[in-house]
Amino acid sequence: MTVGRKWRAPQSDLRVAFDGSFRIDAAPTAPSSEADKVALEAARKERTQEIYELQRKLYADNRYAVLFVFQAMDAGGKDGTIRNVFTGVNPAGFQVSSFKAPSDEELDHDFLWRVAQQLPERGRIGVFNRSHYEEVLVVRVHPEFLEGQRLPNLDLETIWSERFESIRNFERHLAENGTIIVKFFLNVSFQEQKKRLLRRIDKPSRNWKFNTDDVKERERWPDYMRAFEDALNETSRPWAPWYAIPADDKPYMRLQVARIVQETLEGLGVGFPKIDDTARRALAKCREALERQ
Ligand code: ATP
Ligand code: MG
Numbered sequence: 001m002t003v004g005r006k007w008r009a010p011q012s013d014l015r016v017a018f019d020g021s022f023r024i025d026a027a028p029t030a031p032s033s034e035a036d037k038v039a040l041e042a043a044r045k046e047r048t049q050e051i052y053e054l055q056r057k058l059y060a061d062n063r064y065a066v067l068f069v070f071q072a073m074d075a076g077g078k079d080g081t082i083r084n085v086f087t088g089v090n091p092a093g094f095q096v097s098s099f100k101a102p103s104d105e106e107l108d109h110d111f112l113w114r115v116a117q118q119l120p121e122r123g124r125i126g127v128f129n130r131s132h133y134e135e136v137l138v139v140r141v142h143p144e145f146l147e148g149q150r151l152p153n154l155d156l157e158t159i160w161s162e163r164f165e166s167i168r169n170f171e172r173h174l175a176e177n178g179t180i181i182v183k184f185f186l187n188v189s190f191q192e193q194k195k196r197l198l199r200r201i202d203k204p205s206r207n208w209k210f211n212t213d214d215v216k217e218r219e220r221w222p223d224y225m226r227a228f229e230d231a232l233n234e235t236s237r238p239w240a241p242w243y244a245i246p247a248d249d250k251p252y253m254r255l256q257v258a259r260i261v262q263e264t265l266e267g268l269g270v271g272f273p274k275i276d277d278t279a280r281r282a283l284a285k286c287r288e289a290l291e292r293q
Helices: 037-061 078-085 113-117 132-136 143-149 159-176 190-202 204-209 212-218 221-235 250-266 277-292
Strands: 065-072 094-098 125-129 179-187 242-246
Touching (some): 065 132, 078 179, 078 250, 179 221, 190 212
Parallel strands (some): 065 179, 179 242
């Protein structure tokens, strides 16, 4: 049975092609026309309400696990988008995992080990705030991080294509066993990132989000863009598609993500399990018994 291959990723202009033709320079970072903030927010709330209802069915159906991966440059809007899109979903069936620089224990294992431990169970939604993709993004821009990984056969010529292959195989395996995988690249522009980082410095309630390294990383912007383009081309596949979401306008970005999340869940066709006649008769008997008590 090939559950993952039967499932169809939501259609969208924002979906990254599966044939390697994605060009990051041509991918929009802002909507093509100015949209009304209030209308966008209202449409997003409607999708969020539908996501809440679909999650209840996903949970009751208990066959699919659904994983949403979020990657972005710093200040791309991952936290706020996750918070907004999933507002109100039942926490019992929902889990967000954030991945920072790996710990000593994590470095003692292969790079997929820590993400495998955080995968959602059947019936649940899992969100990755950063993910195994850091291993072909930040680590590619900073190959010196590989030293800590103590790989016995490290070859800088082949390691990235090997990692892409590992990731494709890993995700395909998950898809074939009932995990639906959808990945979001929140595509913020260089200029908008500067504004957001300045806000983190200027606004006391945002100071905690500012990391002095973020400014240094900005200097490597072209390297990050090359790494993102490559990673998306190498790993956007029908069973685990990427969506490149324009991220300069937050309400617009959040609506696009909410729409794709809602359509992903709707596309599974999950519903509350139906009971057969025998079970229905048993229920009727229980009702009688309860009423007699
Ligand atoms: P924000 O976008 O709001 O700043 P954040 O996700 O950047 O939030 P931070 O604690 O600021 O959270 O940063 C986490 C850091 O961990 C990032 O710089 C990221 O690149 C780094 N990181 C994550 N995974 C790895 C990895 N496998 N190897 C090295 N660094 C990693
Ligand atoms: Mg950060």
